Amino acid sequence: MKIKYSIVDVFSQGKYTGNPLAVFNNSGNLSDKEMQQIAKEINFSETTFILSDVKNAGGFDVRIFTPNEEIPFAGHPTLGTAFIIQTEIVEEPVETLILNYKAGQIPVSFNQDEVIWMKQNEPTFGPLLDKKIVSDVLNIDHEYIEDDFPIQEVSTGLPSIIVPLKSLEAVKKVNIDKEKYFTLIENLEAKAILVFSRETYHSENNINVRDFAEYYGIPEDAATGSSNGCLAAYLVKYKYFNKSEINIRVEQGYEIGRPSLLFLKANERNEKMNVHVGGRVIKIAQGEWFL
Numbered sequence: 001m002k003i004k005y006s007i008v009d010v011f012s013q014g015k016y017t018g019n020p021l022a023v024f025n026n027s028g029n030l031s032d033k034e035m036q037q038i039a040k041e042i043n044f045s046e047t048t049f050i051l052s053d054v055k056n057a058g059g060f061d062v063r064i065f066t067p068n069e070e071i072p073f074a075g076h077p078t079l080g081t082a083f084i085i086q087t088e089i090v091e092e093p094v095e096t097l098i099l100n101y102k103a104g105q106i107p108v109s110f111n112q113d114e115v116i117w118m119k120q121n122e123p124t125f126g127p128l129l130d131k132k133i134v135s136d137v138l139n140i141d142h143e144y145i146e147d148d149f150p151i152q153e154v155s156t157g158l159p160s161i162i163v164p165l166k167s168l169e170a171v172k173k174v175n176i177d178k179e180k181y182f183t184l185i186e187n188l189e190a191k192a193i194l195v196f197s198r199e200t201y202h203s204e205n206n207i208n209v210r211d212f213a214e215y216y217g218i219p220e221d222a223a224t225g226s227s228n229g230c231l232a233a234y235l236v237k238y239k240y241f242n243k244s245e246i247n248i249r250v251e252q253g254y255e256i257g258r259p260s261l262l263f264l265k266a267n268e269r270n271e272k273m274n275v276h277v278g279g280r281v282i283k284i285a286q287g288e289w290f291l
Helices: 034-041 075-090 131-138 168-173 178-185 227-237
Strands: 003-008 019-024 047-050 060-065 096-101 104-110 116-119 124-130 152-155 160-164 192-197 209-212 218-221 245-253 260-269 272-279 279-291
Touching: 019 075, 019 178, 060 075, 075 096, 075 104, 075 116, 075 152, 075 227, 075 272, 075 279, 116 124, 116 192, 131 178, 131 245, 160 227, 168 192, 168 209, 178 227, 192 227, 209 227, 209 272, 218 227, 227 245, 227 260, 227 272
Parallel strands: 019 047, 060 096, 160 192, 209 245
Antiparallel strands: 003 019, 003 279, 047 060, 096 104, 104 116, 116 272, 124 152, 152 160, 192 209, 209 218, 245 260, 260 272
């Protein structure tokens, strides 16, 4: 038995940039164990499995696996999988698609400028974290962390710890202490840590980001749509740019040689927050997986 799969680069700025993703078609007959083994073998930050070409409740059923475990939602897998569904299953231009995850239904829209957008879940804001404890995990002086904004757990489907840093230099200095990291997340829902600064490598971008999730088998991620959705909600909640609406460009992955570009839109209206994360997808390869 064999199954078709594709490799795409998500949040790409051109071939071999962004975050690579493997997408498997018609994989509903695979067991949980087989999906996990395949994800471990590929060893990308995530691998997705489209269970069927047939819609269910208006959307396509999809499962996501990191090298270590299944997760209920993730950002770059959403955009990359939607791209494959549109080009290889639907096979015609569409304005929107819905992906069914364990975290719920995620709508995806396609624009003429080739940017694909996902609307993430309504954000939830968890506990605040101590600056000194987090700085020890990051292996940086606590003075590098912003004073005017908190460190907080945020979720739009997959929770992340959001850490505001004062400079690009501070972002570059981060070097996760694994022992302290696992101690920190032991009693937290969030297993990923996103650090950011308003200083960037490129002046046309608004935020620089790094994201760490050793718990999932991802020491550092090239582009993290889920955590950046959490960041977008955080920026709006705390009016980081002195307003309750953002439309920004985020750079990520430079420290690991996978420069990525993400687009974030978010606003708060009538006590409800809307979060959208977008990016470009490029297909790199396709093949057959032997089972």
